[in-house]
Amino acid sequence: MARPIACLCRQVAQEVQLDPSIDETVFNLCHCNACRTATGLLFSSYYALYGSSPNLSGLREYHQPDQITRYFCGTCGTHVFAHNTSTRQYFVAAGVFSNHSPPIRSIRHWRASDTKDGGLSIFLPGDTDDSSCLLQGFSTNRERDLSLEDDAQDSQRNDGRIPARCYCGGVEFYVTAPDKTSSEATSPWADLLVPYYSGSSANPDDVKWWLCAGNTKYLAGTCACTSCRVGSGFPIQEWAFIPKSNLFNADGSPLAFGVGTMQQYESSPEVYREFCNCCGANVFWHCKERPLLIDVSVGLLRANSGARAEGLLHWHRDRVSFAEMGQQTLVQRLEAGLSGRESRE
Incomplete structure (x- = not known):
């Protein structure tokens, strides 16, 4: 099923299709250091997309050193897509659906341990996976996240x-x-x-x-x-x-x-x-x-x-x-x- 998405200023608007092989009723929240500081929020949440690259026109891209690229609107700042360049998997941000957002039946937390206090995960009971960032799946890159954590401690x-x-x-x-x-x-x-x-x-x-x-x-x-x-x-x-x-x-x-x-x-x-x-x-x-x-x-x-x-x-x-x-x-x-x-x- 094609789902319409749009950023806040609506300069980025299109339809996307979620990957049917992945259970879309599982709401995945990533609490890793990279997701928190790249979004400004206490967690990010994405759904895996089906097929090749979505339309990325009008979006700015930011390349992290861990093979993750994030795409956001250059006018209003809305995070729209992310891409794992290693697996070639694209993701769509969970908040940009104009309607027909997937139902939520269960919750999974990724890398809540990075928060040190649980972040918002303590208020949303669910399964946990501390192996990696959501966008990396089971391919870990722990070294980069630890460096961010050290930066936070050193600057306090x-x-x-x-x-x-x-x-x-x-x-x-x-x-x-x-x-x-x-x-x-x-x-x-x-x-x-x-x-x-x-x-x-x-x-x-x-x-x-x-x-x-x-x-x-x-x-x-x-x-x-x-x-x-x-x-x-x-x-x-x-x-x-x-x-x-x-x-x-x-x-x-x-x-x-x-x-x-x-x-x-x-x-x-x-x-x-x-x-x-x-x-x-x-x-x-x-x-x-x-x-x-x-x-x-x-x-x-x-x-x-x-x-x-x-x-x-x-x-x-x-x-x-x-x-x-x-x-x-x-x-x-x-x-x-x-x-x-x-x-x-």
């Missing part, structure tokens, strides 16, 4: 700053712990806390909802909205809500959009997304309505504690943002795991 600062860096290193910044400037931002309520369908998101009391644990941590959560799904190329986006005053370029200067390989896309009027135009990593979401509070893609953070960076982030477990828009089987399982009704933690 003793002063509490957490470095953030995409796979290629073209986007690099760091996050500081909350301080007195962290409460200077103002923002409507996030859908994560107050669902937009339930009423107004207005915050007349100016509650600093992004500060948690006695103002020592930032709020983080998951999002299943259509824009984040298609914009990243994957079904679940993880965001940390961090004041701009606590974000700094790698050289210590205040955060500036467009530094290095960072590219901006206006996904809707006065709403902006940044991504790396070299490796395709998703980086930021921000808007004119709340310019001093930035959504940071959590997969870029390189905390010694693990992928969830729980020394700095407080994960909201009561809701997946815009759950009503997402793949319902996946969202329901994730919400059950987050709430503790079905967790391996």
Whole structure:
């Protein structure tokens, strides 16, 4: 069956056919270091394609040293395809289906051990395979992933700053712990806390909802909205809500959009997304309505504690943002795991 796919800006749109020899009801999530830092998310997810190369026109390509090539839209940053040049297998990102996305009956986690804390796998019970990256199948390349892990440990600062860096290193910044400037931002309520369908998101009391644990941590959560799904190329986006005053370029200067390989896309009027135009990593979401509070893609953070960076982030477990828009089987399982009704933690 041919399935239509499209990126966020729809400059890349075509039909693809999944490999019928592979069980498409198994939802594969890869948590390896390469997938996290090349996408900016806590996991990637792909389906194997049937036949020869898909139409790659309009896509930028990034070649990893482990025989994996990733293809993303050069305008909006959506991850669309990946290719294992050794096996010649092409894959399509799981979040780009316009409709007729495959049903999910079971979940398999790949390389969750790379996260050190389990990442989001602890909230989504399933089978595990730590032999390789999903895109490499059973052909391992452990040496490259360990080098990424060592980079993360070496760059962790003793002063509490957490470095953030995409796979290629073209986007690099760091996050500081909350301080007195962290409460200077103002923002409507996030859908994560107050669902937009339930009423107004207005915050007349100016509650600093992004500060948690006695103002020592930032709020983080998951999002299943259509824009984040298609914009990243994957079904679940993880965001940390961090004041701009606590974000700094790698050289210590205040955060500036467009530094290095960072590219901006206006996904809707006065709403902006940044991504790396070299490796395709998703980086930021921000808007004119709340310019001093930035959504940071959590997969870029390189905390010694693990992928969830729980020394700095407080994960909201009561809701997946815009759950009503997402793949319902996946969202329901994730919400059950987050709430503790079905967790391996």
